[in-house]
Amino acid sequence: MRFAVIVFPGSNCDEDMYHAVVDQLGESAQLLPHTATSLAGFDGVLIPGGFSYGDYLRCGAIARFSPIMPAIIDFANQGGLVLGVCNGFQVLTEAGLLPGALHENTSLEFICKDTELKITNPNTRFTSAYTTDTITLPIAHGEGNYYCDPDTLAQMQANGQIVFTYTDNPNGSVADIAGITNAQGNVLGMMPHPERAVEALLGLTDGLGLFESMAQATKTAL
Amino acid sequence: MYLAKIYVTYKPSILDPKGESIKSALHRLAYENVADVTMGKYFELKLTGVDQDDVAAQVKDICDKLLVNVNMETYRFEIEALEAV
Numbered sequence: 001m002r003f004a005v006i007v008f009p010g011s012n013c014d015e016d017m018y019h020a021v022v023d024q025l026g027e028s029a030q031l032l033p034h035t036a037t038s039l040a041g042f043d044g045v046l047i048p049g050g051f052s053y054g055d056y057l058r059c060g061a062i063a064r065f066s067p068i069m070p071a072i073i074d075f076a077n078q079g080g081l082v083l084g085v086c087n088g089f090q091v092l093t094e095a096g097l098l099p100g101a102l103h104e105n106t107s108l109e110f111i112c113k114d115t116e117l118k119i120t121n122p123n124t125r126f127t128s129a130y131t132t133d134t135i136t137l138p139i140a141h142g143e144g145n146y147y148c149d150p151d152t153l154a155q156m157q158a159n160g161q162i163v164f165t166y167t168d169n170p171n172g173s174v175a176d177i178a179g180i181t182n183a184q185g186n187v188l189g190m191m192p193h194p195e196r197a198v199e200a201l202l203g204l205t206d207g208l209g210l211f212e213s214m215a216q217a218t219k220t221a222l
Numbered sequence: 223m224y225l226a227k228i229y230v231t232y233k234p235s236i237l238d239p240k241g242e243s244i245k246s247a248l249h250r251l252a253y254e255n256v257a258d259v260t261m262g263k264y265f266e267l268k269l270t271g272v273d274q275d276d277v278a279a280q281v282k283d284i285c286d287k288l289l290v291n292v293n294m295e296t297y298r299f300e301i302e303a304l305e306a307v
Contacts, residue, residue: 058291065288094291101293103232104239147236147294172237 001215003029004042006072006088008052008063013085013195017046020195025211034066043218044081045072047088049140049193059102059143060090069095081125081214082187086141089179089189098182098189099156100148106172110142114204115192116167117178121160124181125217126188126210135206137192139170139178144191146173146180159183164190224269226281228289228299231262236294265289274301 005017014031021027029046032039039045052063063069076082076097084092092098105111119133148156153175156162164179171191179190194207232238238260245259267284271277278301290297 057289061288061291093293099293101291103236103294106237106239108239108243145239149235149293172239 001027001043001218002041003027003044003046004032004039005029005046005048006034006068007031007048008034008050008066008091010052010054011048011050011087013049013087013193016193016195017048017085020198020207021046021211021215024198024208025215027211027215032068034063034068036068037071039068039071039075039080042075042080044214045075045083046195047072047082047084047091048195049086049088052087052091055087055143058090058094059087060092060094063087063091064094073097076182076187079184079186081218083126083210083214084187084189085193085195086144086191089191090143092187092189097187098180099152100146100174100180102143102191103145103147104143105141105145105170108142110140111144111170112140113138113170115139115170115178117164117192118167119163120165121163121181123160124163124185124188124213126181126213127163129212129216130209134167135209136204137194137197137207138204139192141171141191144173145171146177146191148174155183156180161185163188164192223304224271224274224277225302225304226265226267226269226277226299227302228265228267228281228285228297229262230265230285230290230295230297231260233294233296263289268304274303277301 165176194210197204197207241259248256
């Protein structure tokens, strides 16, 4: 499987994403600058965390109009797997590929710690490789407070789009939401960082299952 | 030339953590009668154009497309004609 890791000005988890899928998972990947306009030859897109465009205006709001974004939107609409983590999640909501929005944590603090997550939908292309229903991943964000209106929430619950919830809600997110997919299930956005939890040496390995699930889903589809 | 003044705030249904924090600071300063604080964003855009209605339509597009996240924010704007220099 060949992943594209999108690099915006201000992305800072791009190398971690690359390391996770290449060095830990043994798949292939390429860092792709935001100025690229094609995703030809890629089977999956990883939008990393960071502070794209300095988080000016709103997190993800300016990255959403980068030259690469039309290609990402096409790729997603054709059923390609897209993962956005942290700032990547914010970019996906701003782009309209995922419902809702992310704003300031209720505490107004930047929170950086390991958090326990429930896998609320194990039957997705991002979670199928997990054999457990709780995992621990680090979060590191100031604006991870997920909001959507009650109708959208009900729709997502009915469709199984809520994939990860916090056991102990750190940021005020509606319904403890940590990660959601689109209705088609091929685009996932999440605030916790799976790419920072891929090797025992660094303390956590629960993120690997997510990338394994994506790789399995892609190979099954090919 | 026109000047657009754009005011953006969270929708009332969204808890505004910054507004809440400012409110509690004001209460600590003994302004106990401050019942609510909303903190938002303010933009000024200068636009060339002949027809004020056209400029207004353009400003609305600009808000919907970039300046405002309509999922969580709401906005209003005013447009003034500027004297030619």
